[in-house]
Amino acid sequence: MIKLQPQRVMIKLLDRMVELVRKGDIAHFIRRAQDFEPADLADVLSALDEQERVAVVQAMPPELSSQALAEMPEEAHAGETLAALDPGQAADIVEELDDDDAADMLRDLNRNQQEQILSEVEDRSEVDRLLRYDEETAGGRMTTHMVTVSDTATADEAREEIRRQAEEVEDFYEVFVVDSDRKLVGFLPFKDLVISRPERPVRAFMTPADIFVTPDLDQEEVARLMARYNIPSVAVVDEEGRLLGRVTFDDVIDVVEAETTEDLLKFGGVSPDEELAAGWRPAVRSRLPWLSVNLATAFLAGGVVYLFQHTIQHTLALAVWMPVIAGMGGNAGTQALAVTVRRLALGLIPVDVFTRVVGKEILVGIINGLVMGVTVGTVATLIGQGARLGLVVFLAMTGNLMVAGFAGAFIPLVLERFEIDPAVASSIFVTTFTDVCGFLLLLGLAGMLLL
């Protein structure tokens, strides 16, 4: 019922839950918690500090706390909470969890903590197997819980098998058909399963297994595949084609959201590992390295100005135009960069159009540069700085916006070619490039035309 509340009401409801914990009224909290969706309860847990969260989870029945912990946006926090519990109690929660959620939480703990908890878990084999895969791959995202039927079954036998297996599997959107070797041979769409006559062999109405992935495939590729072919869950198979598990659409939406966050942070010059809600300490650690790189490149721009000090002394008005030319170049470069980085991320740039992409951005830069250049040239002349200085700022602006278009497209394309993530660092390189070229153009042209 709670889900239908407008967001403001929802936030109030969650706040009241947090208050209950802070007042120490855990019993009341747990009574009310039964009415909440796991995702909402997870928000409440996120709002608590570590100590409060552990106290609440200790008091909650494991079937409730496991679901809420699994939906917490910060897996690391859920893992920490698990580690802070008595190992037997943590094991109760792990047993209630889907195997993939359990593996995700345990992955953030050290080997020792993992072992303490898992040694108390009744059947740890599935979680152990998942822990072997890297988190950001199909293997790391998959669950081994799924419904499978034999390729020799009939429709009615398949339905009987589903009845038997469905108890353990929470959500499923199709049934996998495997041979006697557990190799994947096809899928049963639900529709056909409901419709088919009892004695019809499964082989006759299954969809052949033509979309699947291997466990080492990057999660972003998995997401793109599922979105592209509109499939709610994709099978994960080993090299021999044996079915290992499945990745479902809800994990994929989470992946797409997480990658979006990473892309924007990288674009802004922040380490993609910086948690959004992180405190000041990790934020400083994540940002200082990029600022240091930027400082090194800023010295380059400063060096160019140093070379032209006597030009500035001669025509002080140039100092006024420096931030204008450099700032506009940085802005235009960032525009070209955003478009190019996004095209690369979506795989929209085939190899052979490299020069066409760069050429378009240079052309856009020239045209925008001419418009902006005429504006600043006119302003400079009108405020009495003289037509010659007007000509200098016109040429510098036009040139720098052309350079910006070139750098904004060329730099990420080259980084990608060398298999360096173009979203990282591109923006520092592009703005350095436009700063340096902007000053060279402005001060160099002034040296030629004004001195």
Added chain:
Amino acid sequence: MIKLQPQRVMIKLLDRMVELVRKGDIAHFIRRAQDFEPADLADVLSALDEQERVAVVQAMPPELSSQALAEMPEEAHAGETLAALDPGQAADIVEELDDDDAADMLRDLNRNQQEQILSEVEDRSEVDRLLRYDEETAGGRMTTHMVTVSDTATADEAREEIRRQAEEVEDFYEVFVVDSDRKLVGFLPFKDLVISRPERPVRAFMTPADIFVTPDLDQEEVARLMARYNIPSVAVVDEEGRLLGRVTFDDVIDVVEAETTEDLLKFGGVSPDEELAAGWRPAVRSRLPWLSVNLATAFLAGGVVYLFQHTIQHTLALAVWMPVIAGMGGNAGTQALAVTVRRLALGLIPVDVFTRVVGKEILVGIINGLVMGVTVGTVATLIGQGARLGLVVFLAMTGNLMVAGFAGAFIPLVLERFEIDPAVASSIFVTTFTDVCGFLLLLGLAGMLLL
């Protein structure tokens, strides 16, 4: 089969298809097209120019061309192609399309073109209804094709009903239960539907209808809801609770990807409507307005320098430090901005932590500022510019990075409070702020300490 090819092989296969069209061997193209997935065929259509695309679509059977057009990433191009066809042929394609895909394509045409095509469509009522909704809402994204059963049915009657309706509905992940007024009362999870005994009433095992949306809800909100509650399709109902349609997970993944593109473009100062593959003309149109705004703000920074011209004349080294102080401020501001904009986009900032968010960014700015400030102060002193200038650049750098932290968090939070999209324009405001404050600090302090 084709889907399993590694990406390089896939691109070759698609290239060969494009070649077939360019050689005019349409018959061969169509024979091979039967083996392709719609999404792959859509890539081929995207790679063709408008004229070639129309020629191919004209020759393709409508059940094939409709699927490929529906999967094209640029809905506008699919719409143009439709408009270029003979209205009768376009109508054949519209009839093959899912109603939501048809509406998406037609939405990009003018009223006249829509009417020409729709007047030839046999049953246009569903498409007409969908065309009334704004594209970026639940109504604009929903399909009216779904499977519904009466709340008075038994499990066996429900299965019979599904058998009857399933012919027309391509993919479905659950069945909706409605009362005699067509009001939504619940969902039938597939699992329970397969498992339930024949005479069991639907009401006894359905899930109550506690998650649904209204047609005017923004598509991003719909996506967040589905990801949050892990549901593969969500019901859309009118104010009386009557079932209108459903939005499915594959549309939602597309929405999340599209919003990611928009966010990155806005962050880079590009109009979110700029198509990634757009030519230079629309690119100029999309970017020039932002550059003009940026020029206006750049004049502000230039104005500050103008006020301090005599200080620069006295200590020319200040001109060298100007781009360093301003550049670092811009960079640090963008870092804080990226984190804050993303937190806002994900709804992670409750109202009451406004000051805590800003406070954290100011603190991060001070610490990073001290580290960078000590570095530049030492450099200035060591290269013989004197300890006093060293002190000035130290203070200016520290102060500007503190200001950057403040601006990077405060500006987007305020824009959001006034319901202005914080991703747009924030970055221009933040860098203007750091430019102006950087120059004020550097040149103002120099005026006090050096003159």
